[in-house]
Amino acid sequence: MFDDRTDAGEQLAAELEDRGLKADVVLGIPRGALPVARPVADALGAELDVVVARKMGAPNNPELALGAVASDGSVWHNDDLIDRMGVSEAYLEEIRDEEAENARTKADRYREGDELPNFDGQRVVVVDDGVATGATATACLRQVVDADAEHVTLAVPVGSPRTLSDLECEADEVIALETPQSFRAVGQFYRNFGQVTDEEAIDYLEGGS
Template sequence: MFDDRTDAGERLAAELERRDLDIDVVLGIPRGALPVARPVADALAADLDVVVARKLGAPGNPELALGAVASDGSVWYNDDLITRIDVSEKYLEEVRAEEADNAREKAARYRETEGLPELEGKRVAVVDDGVATGATATACLRQVQESGAEWVGLAVPVGSPRAIDELERETDEVIAVQTPADFRAVGQYYRNFGQVTDEEAIAYLDRDG
């Protein structure tokens, strides 16, 4: 159990240090990952920035992830779910286009440009506050993988064992402090898991170590 996202970030940073990983850039997934990513970046003396993706919600159930799209258009689809609930190609294209626009707009709120910082030849850790389905993390990882980074890892305080296993195929290494067998939701592993506003998240980016 983590006290809050900052506590989770400090414990995640300790795990990364224990593994002696050399990280140049930490990318938090807004909004909730920024309080986690800040102590990670500070501990590793790495630059902190963001990578943005938006969930593709199912018809009538926007919290059910059909996939996710990153700000550069990188997309991941949950093909099994799409087939099971019989989602049309027309709906998928409409929601993909809408959420890609939203992702670009969100990225622009966090930095002057919509794209990623320069990552060519760098070692990059993508950080989130936890992984349930892995949809947004997958889209973010695919965007970072296309950036020319030398090494790309995913670091989270807690995650579903199934999602973590699937994400290992998307990246060089997945680091998770906890992968409980009875995982149900990220928030159950935090005593304080309140919403993070864009303004609060941006403040973590602006703060110098």
């Protein structure tokens, strides 16, 4: 159980330091990951930036994720769910384009229009506050891998064991402090799991706390 996201980030940072992990850049998935990623970046002496993805909602049920797409168009589809619902290719293309644009807009707001850093040959750590379905994490990891990073690590305080196992195919290394079999939702492992505002997230990104 973590007190809050900052506590989780400090514990995660200590674990990564103990493992001797090296990083050139740490990427937080907005908004909730930024309070976690800030202590990690500080401990590893790495630049902190963001990698953004958006869930692709089902027809008439936007909360049900058919997959996720990153700001560069890197996409992950939940093929089983898509097949069960009989979702058309035309709908998938439309929602992918729409949410990719939303992700780009969000990334631009966080970076104030700056481009995503060049990951070619870089050691990159992607941080989230926890992993449930892994939809957005998968899309984010694919963006970083496609950008020719030398080594990609996913680091989270807590996650679903099954999802984390699946994510091992998307990254060179997956590190989680807690992998409880009783996992239901990320928030159950935090005493304080309140919303993080855009302003708060940007403050963490700029070096605040």
